[in-house]
Amino acid sequence: MTRTEGEWEAWMAxxxxxxxxxYDRLLRAALPLLRAIARRRIQNAxxxxxxxxxxxxxxxxxxxxxxxxxxxxxxLVAICERRAIDRLRRHGRRGGRETPIDDFRETLxxxxxxxxxxxxxxxxxxxxxxxxxxxxxxxxxxxxxxxLPLAEASARSxxxxxALKVATHRAMKALRKRLGAED
Amino acid sequence: xxxxxxxxxxxxGLRPVRRMARPGRQAGLWLALATVAVGGAVAxxxxxxxxxERMLLPQExxxxxxxxxxxxxxxxxxxxxxxxxxxxxxxxxxxPALVLWFASLGWGCLxxxxxxxxxxxxxxxxxxxxxxxxxxxxxxxxAQFWLLRHAGAxxxxxxxxxxxxxxxxxxxxxxxxxxxxxxxVMILLWHGGAMALLTLLGWLLGRPVLWRRPVGRATPQHRD
Numbered sequence: 001m002t003r004t005e006g007e008w009e010a011w012m013a014x015x016x017x018x019x020x021x022x023y024d025r026l027l028r029a030a031l032p033l034l035r036a037i038a039r040r041r042i043q044n045a046x047x048x049x050x051x052x053x054x055x056x057x058x059x060x061x062x063x064x065x066x067x068x069x070x071x072x073x074x075x076l077v078a079i080c081e082r083r084a085i086d087r088l089r090r091h092g093r094r095g096g097r098e099t100p101i102d103d104f105r106e107t108l109x110x111x112x113x114x115x116x117x118x119x120x121x122x123x124x125x126x127x128x129x130x131x132x133x134x135x136x137x138x139x140x141x142x143x144x145x146x147x148l149p150l151a152e153a154s155a156r157s158x159x160x161x162x163a164l165k166v167a168t169h170r171a172m173k174a175l176r177k178r179l180g181a182e183d
Numbered sequence: 184x185x186x187x188x189x190x191x192x193x194x195x196g197l198r199p200v201r202r203m204a205r206p207g208r209q210a211g212l213w214l215a216l217a218t219v220a221v222g223g224a225v226a227x228x229x230x231x232x233x234x235x236e237r238m239l240l241p242q243e244x245x246x247x248x249x250x251x252x253x254x255x256x257x258x259x260x261x262x263x264x265x266x267x268x269x270x271x272x273x274x275x276x277x278x279p280a281l282v283l284w285f286a287s288l289g290w291g292c293l294x295x296x297x298x299x300x301x302x303x304x305x306x307x308x309x310x311x312x313x314x315x316x317x318x319x320x321x322x323x324x325x326a327q328f329w330l331l332r333h334a335g336a337x338x339x340x341x342x343x344x345x346x347x348x349x350x351x352x353x354x355x356x357x358x359x360x361x362x363x364x365x366x367x368v369m370i371l372l373w374h375g376g377a378m379a380l381l382t383l384l385g386w387l388l389g390r391p392v393l394w395r396r397p398v399g400r401a402t403p404q405h406r407d
Contacts, residue, residue, distance in 0.1 A: 018199030027190040052186050058336050060193050064200035065266060065333050078267035082337050 013068035034080045041084040054083040128178040132171050139167035206262035221357030228361040249284035253277050254352030261345035265334030274341050291367025316354040316377035323350035328389040335393035347385025351378035
């Protein structure tokens, strides 16, 4: 830090005169400082990075107000602190109005109301199963729902192993198609 | 956009800027403008006829000086606070003069009460005072806000209040030079009331000037 004593101030003075390289150097050198200030105030890394961005844009807008005979760090720090506080306030206001519903399994007070989606889905599934042929329904029930080995399923249903395989495969395909899982 | 890329963009589009005058100079500029404006109004109306006697009374002189000093210090404090790196304690600068001024007015009220009794200082209306302070004060406060418009990005609130206060104090001081309001309670009520209103109006009307979005463009979306 002692090595850069007066260097940042000189870069900013040059930037005020239009020296783009000095300006680039200054902002890049100051970036870790700005990030540290924002991170100290804001826990969320992306939000803190947004505050740094706001600070950079404010520094750019206010660059004509910097007085080169004064140290630049307090000037940069004050701007970045301000933008970080603004971000926090905006975030706080937004947070007060909104509740993230993804975190909650239940969103409505009535228990039945929260199961609506599940009920609709199971009704659709039942309707789709009802459209299958008798052999496909049997094969699906034994092989997939009861999870029986093919030999046992064959013995229970009286269908050959080959016929069971085909019927199960067709049933699954029909269901997928019907429920939109496959075009 | 990553901040490293933003820096590249800002540097690539860099234009030379004219460095802003120091805050003391800005305050001086505004004080000169206010003195000319209020002085002009005093010249048009003419000094009050009992001016010479009034200026022999120490309390009157103290009161008037305190109002001018309050205006001047409020203007300087506003210019200082408009810069990000100046101490927030500048806001205290006009306080001693303000306290002195209002204490002197309050003391005057008590003195009137003792001298004339409760019936002697009946409260009348003085819309003229009110109108002058507002009509003169609003443009002066407007000039102050325009001069210090860079404060919006960092510290708009105190600058708005102090700018309004500086304008109101100067107008009140000017008004005292040509307008007859002998009872302190009247001055306290009408000058103080107009000042409070002007400060409030400054806050409300100055917000659009200073409280723009702090940065030159809409909040950019950036994510890596």
